[in-house]
Amino acid sequence: MPASHPLRMKGTMMKIYLASSWRNKDRVRTVGTVLRQNGHECFDFTNPGDHTALPNGFHWSEIDPDWQEWTANQYRDHLLNHDLSKVGLAQDLGGMEWADVCVALMPFGRSASLELGWFIGKGKPAHILLGDDQEPELMFGLATKIHTNMIELCSTLAEPVAA
Secondary structure, eight states: OOOOOOOBOTTOOOEEEEEOOGGGHHHHHHHHHHHHHTTOEEEETTOOOTTSSSTTOOOGGGTOTTGGGOOHHHHHHHHHHOHHHHHHHHHHHHHHHHOSEEEEESSOOHHHHHHHHHHHHHTOOEEEEOOSSOOOOGGGGGSSEEESSHHHHHHHHHSOBOO
């Protein structure tokens, strides 16, 4: 299991990194709003804000409208060499480093899976909020906690955590 978060008092604000898929952007924004209403700060990759280099988040379509047709070589070259992808990666990684905790919102894909794994590897709390249509995933057992609804998630984030 991941290492515990340093002791915090009930009601103390958390810095939360929201991990998910662009296909899930409405849910990401809704969950972010609820968490902010509960006193937390959130890094929302779909709308990271004016203080970031890409305030509307990173989109492959800004590099090439036909990005979904790329070959493996084109993908690798754009991922590693394009200025926008470098900025997008640095922006998201900065949000991850800033955050105390990750909340991954199902359904999600490859990027959010890597982000979740990064948090687990760093010993930072990593929570998963399930959606309505779930397929069992064995590796989710590495998460700090799996939640089935927002009430449960908000309650857990408000609980004191032992050092």
